Amino acid sequence: MSERRIPGAPALAVTLRRSGRARRISLRVSQLDGRVTLTVPNGVPEAEALAFARDKAEWIQTHLARRGGDVDIAPGSELPVEGTMRRIAPAPGRRIVLERDQILVPEATAPARLHAWLKTLARDRLVAACDDYAAQLGRGYTRITLRDTRSRWGSCTSDGALMFSWRLILAAPEVLTYVAAHEVAHLAEMNHSPAFWRTVERLYGDYRPPRAWLRSEGSGLHRYRF
Structure with missing residues (x-):
């Protein structure tokens, strides 16, 4: 597998995967990590596969937007806990405290501690x-x-x-x-x-x-x- 870039605004990163079992070119957008995989049968030129991906750029962007971006955990970001969205805020003490709409976390080690x-x-x-x-x-x-x-x-x-x-x-x-x-x-x-x-x-x-x-x-x- 190798990564390719599809020109656009913004440009799209696509992982190209050759497959001897594939019968046609296909695209998949992972809902877990947002990775876009372009599966290409052996024998199909790479240029043809990338042209297929360019034609599907709007479809890819729609699926990526539906998934939403990744959230890096840090003070000020929001995280669901037991189904309720809570904002991460610095804790005045050393303990993590779960409140109705926020989580108080000692700031120096917030991601690891949380x-x-x-x-x-x-x-x-x-x-x-x-x-x-x-x-x-x-x-x-x-x-x-x-x-x-x-x-x-x-x-x-x-x-x-x-x-x-x-x-x-x-x-x-x-x-x-x-x-x-x-x-x-x-x-x-x-x-x-x-x-x-x-x-x-x-x-x-x-x-x-x-x-x-x-x-x-x-x-x-x-x-x-x-």
Whole structure:
């Protein structure tokens, strides 16, 4: 893969990827990081592929604008915590304090301190939710780990280990608890069969709204850069 520039106002960075399996030129705009990938079949001249991308420049710009830009975490920027947008402000003391519309963070180490604090808060919320759902289900889990995953919000292994994205703490509480219920349900049903979804509904209730939110809006949680 290699990067190319498409002239325009502004110019567009495009990652050109050759593929022996591709049958036609295609474009993809990642909702996770905004990367524009131009997939080109082997044998198609690069000039033809770049001309295709130039013709689609307006389409690319529309999708990039819909995603929104990345947000570098710093004093004055805004960040959602448990679904509520809050402005990051300098803390008068040494502790991070969550208020209704702002987060007070010691200024000298704001991004690193806030990142660690959010992961701790995410773990607290997820452990509480998983303990509750596991008790309802009558099944125990072995451990909970947090990662910054991009392809999934959670997982459950055959030995009962649960994994979650710490970024769930940025979403509304009902989204986080839905994902917890989803993964705990796998302790009983290691599949996505009708029986599995009945288990999720028994634990959580109507899971369709938070599931739909994650599909349509969840990628936006990856915009925040620490």
